[in-house]
């Protein structure tokens with residue numbers, strides 16, 4: 001493949017780069033003073049997500065500061081339930097709050113026109129960022145995977161054990177399938193719209209895939225992701241797709257094969273040599289522990305080099321095993337980038 005001049009894009013398409021491209025999950029957010037400053041003026045977090053000018057500015061903050069190879073759209077996975085008509089809000093220190101959906105309740109219906117209208121500001125953000133990015137940067141769009149999005153809709157927010165969602169999925173699988181199907185349809189429309197607006201690659205975040213036993217993982221994580229991948233391949237052939245089935249353990253190999261993604265993002269527990277051996281056909285992404293960025297010392301530098309060196313010669317994107325935490329000093333992020341690129345200590 002001819003180089004596109006975008007190292008992240010090329011790596012995702014399977015071409016190993018001499019220096020791995022880098023971006024970090026949650027690279028825009030509360031650890032950055034420039035984010036906190038803009039966030040204070042935006043009202044609620046949802047208002048910030050739905051304000052294209054501010055969301056575009058926030059998307060570009062980590063590009064301006066660190067020269068990341070990827071810009072991830074500033075938004076949230078809960079925009080899909082919002083687009084389906086669900087009330088979504090974020091409480092300070094508590095996280096997301098949604099009405100709790102239960103078996104027997106009317107399920108949200110995917111109305112394409114209403115969904116497109118409610119999510120239109122996100123597409124405007126994508127267009128603004130696409131027009132303002134450096135040419136070597138790749139713009140990454142994203143959505144939550146249907147299982148992870150469903151857990152927020154059923155639990156009414158974050159959860160420790162996902163008991164209500166699991167009991168529904170195991171006890172009433174037909175009805176739970178309908179809920180998943182509706183989220184799949186909405187997600188396909190949502191991701192297609194991001195691509196039409198200028199996103200160059202996509203990531204599907206299945207943050208809670210790891211709570212599912214293997215058979216349930218196949219049905220509720222792999223199958224919906226495979227349907228989304230197939231639909232996007234039909235409408236937008238060639239667009240690099242990244243899957244992140246966090247905590248999937250050994251099942252990540254089945255996920256990579258059965259969904260047909262171009263790249264998989266590895267959580268902190270996945271051994272890199274094992275991933276290279278069992279998933280030779282995909283680009284790998286990961287998997288520095290985000291807590292190393294809080295520590296930021298020579299131990300962090302050594303860990304960055306260990307991960308980089310373990311992946312030499314393979315298509316690889318340097319990232320974290322999960323999102324940056326708010327306590328992270330921004331200088332430590334800068335140091336990790338410099339160490340990776342061999343520019344600093």
Ligand SMILES: Cc1c2[nH]c(c1CCC(=O)O)Cc1[nH]c(c(CCC(=O)O)c1C)Cc1[nH]c(c(CCC(=O)O)c1C)Cc1[nH]c(c(C)c1CCC(=O)O)C2
Pocket residue numbers: 024025026027028029030039045072073074075076077078090094095096142158205207323
């Ligand atoms: C599960 C999930 C969510 N959102 C997301 C996931 C999947 C990744 C993961 O597992 O972390 C994905 C997400 N959320 C956010 C982005 C923006 C882009 C980026 O990565 O920089 C992305 C890609 C912004 C955000 N999403 C959220 C914030 C903080 C809100 C604030 O500024 O007050 C940001 C910057 C809020 C959010 N959003 C969500 C929760 C549980 C919370 C509350 C916890 C927290 O605050 O970290 C749901």
